[in-house]
Amino acid sequence: MDEQSNQRKEQPFAIERILDANLDRAREGLRIVEEWCRFGLNDTQLAEKCKQMRQEIASWHSSELRLARDTLEDVGTGLSHPQEETRSSVEQILQANLCRTQEAMRVLEEYGKLYKSGMGEAFKQMRYQVYIMESTLLTSRRRQQLKDTRLYLVTSPCEQLFSIVEAALKGGLTLVQYRDKNTDDIVRLANAQKLRQLCRDYGALFIMNDRVDLALAVDADGVHLGQQDLPIAVARQILGPQRIIGRSTTNPQEMEQAIAQGADYIGVGPVYETPTKAGKAAAGLEYVRHAVKHAPIPWFAIGGINLFNVKDVIDAGAERVAVVRAIMQAEDPTRVTQVFLSQLMKK
Ligand SMILES: Cc1ncc(COP(=O)(O)OP(=O)(O)O)c(N)n1
Numbered sequence: 001m002d003e004q005s006n007q008r009k010e011q012p013f014a015i016e017r018i019l020d021a022n023l024d025r026a027r028e029g030l031r032i033v034e035e036w037c038r039f040g041l042n043d044t045q046l047a048e049k050c051k052q053m054r055q056e057i058a059s060w061h062s063s064e065l066r067l068a069r070d071t072l073e074d075v076g077t078g079l080s081h082p083q084e085e086t087r088s089s090v091e092q093i094l095q096a097n098l099c100r101t102q103e104a105m106r107v108l109e110e111y112g113k114l115y116k117s118g119m120g121e122a123f124k125q126m127r128y129q130v131y132i133m134e135s136t137l138l139t140s141r142r143r144q145q146l147k148d149t150r151l152y153l154v155t156s157p158c159e160q161l162f163s164i165v166e167a168a169l170k171g172g173l174t175l176v177q178y179r180d181k182n183t184d185d186i187v188r189l190a191n192a193q194k195l196r197q198l199c200r201d202y203g204a205l206f207i208m209n210d211r212v213d214l215a216l217a218v219d220a221d222g223v224h225l226g227q228q229d230l231p232i233a234v235a236r237q238i239l240g241p242q243r244i245i246g247r248s249t250t251n252p253q254e255m256e257q258a259i260a261q262g263a264d265y266i267g268v269g270p271v272y273e274t275p276t277k278a279g280k281a282a283a284g285l286e287y288v289r290h291a292v293k294h295a296p297i298p299w300f301a302i303g304g305i306n307l308f309n310v311k312d313v314i315d316a317g318a319e320r321v322a323v324v325r326a327i328m329q330a331e332d333p334t335r336v337t338q339v340f341l342s343q344l345m346k347k
């Protein structure tokens with residue numbers, strides 16, 4: 001007796017039950033993702049892709065497999081992971097269900113080989129499609145959040161770094177850049193990791209200044225590169241298509257290049273001279289007006305912006321601003337964040 005029939009003798013219908021349970025699991029996971037694609041993202045293409053895959057999964061779900069089902073005898077039905085009970089964002093729900101779908105498909109790929117010819121290969125292909133979908137979803141979510149962001153905090157080194165950033169996140173901040181030019185890498189890495197987690201906890205995007213390697217190391221949402229930093233094409237090669245790449249621009253020519261090179265957003269400034277970037281001449285509100293007319297991608301006015309002059313920047317046409325001192329040196333970073341946001345949301 002070969003191994004396969006031996007196993008079947010000891011555990012009747014075990015393979016069928018494994019397949020039955022995982023066909024259901026894969027379909028359920030996809031359904032949850034599909035609902036978000038349809039109602040949350042209005043993305044008919046992605047929703048249609050999920051539906052097609054659900055139908056393909058259903059076509060493998062024969063009555064023979066359904067008949068093998070024996071829920072009362074299934075020791076696994078009462079087992080759930082504590083994290084299944086706590087989902088705090090749509091992103092978590094999507095990630096958990098994509099992961100569940102991929103796991104189920106891996107099981108179907110392996111055990112399917114014992115059941116029907118072609119089943120293993122079919123689920124291998126579907127699993128790759130789910131990976132591609134995951135990457136598309138993550139990318140479009142990041143880009144959408146970037147677009148929706150009005151206020152960008154660029155940090156400066158200080159003892160209360162984490163409490164200030166958290167206070168700003170509590171005020172509704174959705175984008176944080178870790179900027180720290182002179183600290184040892186070992187400390188920078190630890191700080192970046194901590195900030196990355198903090199941003200995740202509050203559903204904010206996290207960008208690493210200057211350093212593509214650290215951005216990857218801490219799984220940042222992206223990197224911000226100045227004119228003297230790595231070229232965008234090189235960073236894109238390293239980071240791939242999913243992560244955000246921002247570029248500083250000071251004049252129309254730099255703006256045009258950054259857009260042509262595939263930046264996801266640009267910094268526009270310094271609008272005003274600022275001690276944070278000492279020695280750099282102001283580009284002025286004129287450059288902000290230029291951005292209004294010529295920047296088709298998200299852009300952030302930056303440099304010397306505070307609660308007293310932000311209205312002038314908004315009146316010049318800016319919808320988004322980036323600040324360092326206005327929040328990092330604020331007595332009440334939560335309140336300052338809220339006031340900035342209320343000014344910027346008026347548009
Ligand atoms: C949003 C944003 N805009 C501009 C900059 C400046 O970047 P860079 O010119 O590379 O200067 P440093 O910040 O590295 O000193 C930025 N960081 N963020």
Ligand SMILES: Cc1ncsc1CCOP(=O)(O)O
Nearest residue numbers: 270274276303304323324325
């Ligand atoms: C990093 C940077 N790039 C252009 S201006 C600037 C600093 C802005 O800092 P602040 O908001 O404190 O003026």
Ligand SMILES: [Mg+2]
Nearest residue numbers: 210225226229
């Ligand atoms: Mg830089």
